[in-house]
Amino acid sequence: MNPADPSPALLKLQRLVRIPTVSDRDPALVDDAAFAAxxxxxxxxxxxxxxxxxxTALAGHSxxxxxxxxxxxxxxxxxxxxxxxxxxADATWTHAAFDGVIADGFLWGRGTLDDKNCVAGICAAVEELLGExxxxxQDVWLSFGADEEVFGTGAVAAVEHLTSLGVRPWMVLDEGGAVAHDSFPGVAAPIAVIGVAEKGATSFELRVDGRGGHASQPAAKGPTWRLARAVMRxxxxxxxxxMPxxxxxxxxxxAPHAPAALRPLMANSSKLAPLLARALVLAGAEPAAMVRTTAAVTQLSGSPAINVIASTAKAGVNVRIMPGDSVASATAHLRDAIDDEHVHLDLLESAEPTPVSAFEDEPAFALLERTVAEVFPDAVPSPYVLMGATDSRHFAAVCERVYRFAPFRMSKAQRESIHSYDERIGLEAFDEGVRWYGQLLRNLD
Incomplete structure (x- = not known):
């Protein structure tokens, strides 16, 4: 087969991508027919x-x-x-998000990286092995959630079902890290980052109330002014x-793959942690998020009309809490930073960071490393803290070895396309991922 041609496994993923299984916090807005399809x-x-x-069907569509x-x-x-x-609707996709177009060596579409690639990769590997x-x-369970993107209950139901059967997993593997190319300035080797923990995903609302009124008579320090100042603070x-x-x-x-000038700093990271942490903050958004709790203002709302002064102004703030911090400490930091009694800080939803799964002298982590070496010999396997949130966080209560790794090569541009536009997976990269899942299952013995 020509490497530029899609494999049968890739064509199956293409079919899944073309089904718009968009989740929503409001079950009434979920397209049940799409999930049935x-x-x-x-x-x-x-x-x-x-x-x-x-x-077993669980929690709606999981x-x-x-x-x-x-x-x-x-x-x-x-x-x-x-x-x-x-x-x-305003994003400039090269190919429409649910058309599943194959072009330029990629399959384009929503879900190609997050996370139907893992669904199809796991299923393709299992199907092939069953055919042999x-x-x-040992027993293998496949847990496919249907509401991960809205912090739903599918994974919770899976944990409850397994617990009711007396099943306590030895290891759990979910999406998360990847075989990341262009992951750090000057490091040419791809890094197979395996998440051993994930940040806590917590959301707040900033709210400022006022009198409102006609836009022709603006008063000083109204709700929008106070909210804007709070955001800037x-x-x-x-x-x-x-540095966790x-x-x-x-x-x-x-370190061995970094530019010569950086090797001593990286090789001695434990001794030079404060200096390295400061350097990462200056290196860009992705490196900076690796070393601290982050707060992103994601939603803004104010007046319902352009000639009306807002009586209430709101901002949504999404906080990703680093292991070692907590919801309480993050709340205190936000209050201290805003420093305005007129700005109400309301906690909308919260999740503490997960425990850190072992990665030193741990057979389960060694199993993942070995499989990476067999399928991606050019990659450097390593633990890291996942900055996003996955369904696997619910399994931490019943399993001490929870890891997060999607076995697919991704460039920096591809990683930036997740939850954005032009999400796409390489044709060969997908097939490599299928091989990785198959090799992992063979390596269980």
Whole structure:
């Protein structure tokens, strides 16, 4: 087969991408028919999986499969999610988000990187192994959520179901890290970053109330002025930077591949942590987010009309809390930064950062490293702290080994396309990912 041609596994992903399974916090706004179509597509594209594995529907549209292995000891959970975020109608997509166009060596569309690539990659690997008559060394569970993007209940239901069966996973693997190219200035080698923890995803609302009135008679220091000042104060007082243990290990492992001038700093990251943390803050948004809790103002609202002074002005603030910080400490920091009693700070939803899964002298992490080395020999496997949030956080209560890694090569531009426009996956990169999942399942013994 020509490397530029799509593989059969890729064409199956293309079908999934063309189904607009957009999740919403309001169940009434969810297109149930789209999720039903996706379930049908999964059953048709992966028939062995659906005839030989035990399937359980959970929490609306989420799915859980059991692949019985040679032993029920040390069960493994492979996770992904079937839902996607909405598409901004004003975004300038090269190819329409749900057309699933194959062009220029990529499959384009919403979900190609987040996260139908993992759904299709896992299913393709399982389907292939079933066709060979392969039996995994231990039970394997496939947990596919349908509301991950809206912090839904699918994964919670999966945990509850497994608990009711007395299943305590030995290892859980969800999306998260990737084989990241262009991940750090001057580092040529791709870094296979495996999330051993994730930040806590917490949301606040800033609200300022006032009298409002006619725009021809503006009063000083009204709601919009106070809100704008509060936003600027948040920008001017970011959270302090520090280096958690996984990030220190990440830089130690990158050191041999860094420019000569940076190698001593990175190799001795534990001794030079404060200096390295300051350097990362200056290196850009992606590196800076690795070393501190972040706060992003994501929504603004004010007057309903351009000639009316707002009586209430609001701003949504999304905070990603670094392990070692907490919802309480983040709340205190925001209050201190805003320093205005007229600005109400309301907690909308909260999640603490997850525990850090072991990565030193840990067989489960070594298994992931070994599989990376076999499929991506040019990549440097390393632990890191995931900046986003995944469904796997719910499994931390029942499993000590929760990891986050999507085995696909991604450039910096591709990583920036997640939740944005022109999301796309390389044709060869997808096939590599399928091989990685298959090799992982073979390596369980």
């Amino acid at each position: 996706l379930h049908t597509a999964l059953a048709e594209e992966y028939p062995l999986l659906h005839t030989q594995l035990e399937r 799915l859980l499969y059991r692949w019985r292995g040679a032993s029920s000891e040390r069960p493994v959970v492979l996770m992904a999610h079937m839902d996607v975020v909405p598409v901004d 008559g392969f039996v995994p060394a 948040l920008e001017k007082k970011p959270f302090p930077a520090r 243990a996984p990030t220190l290990e990440l830089f130690r492992r990158m």
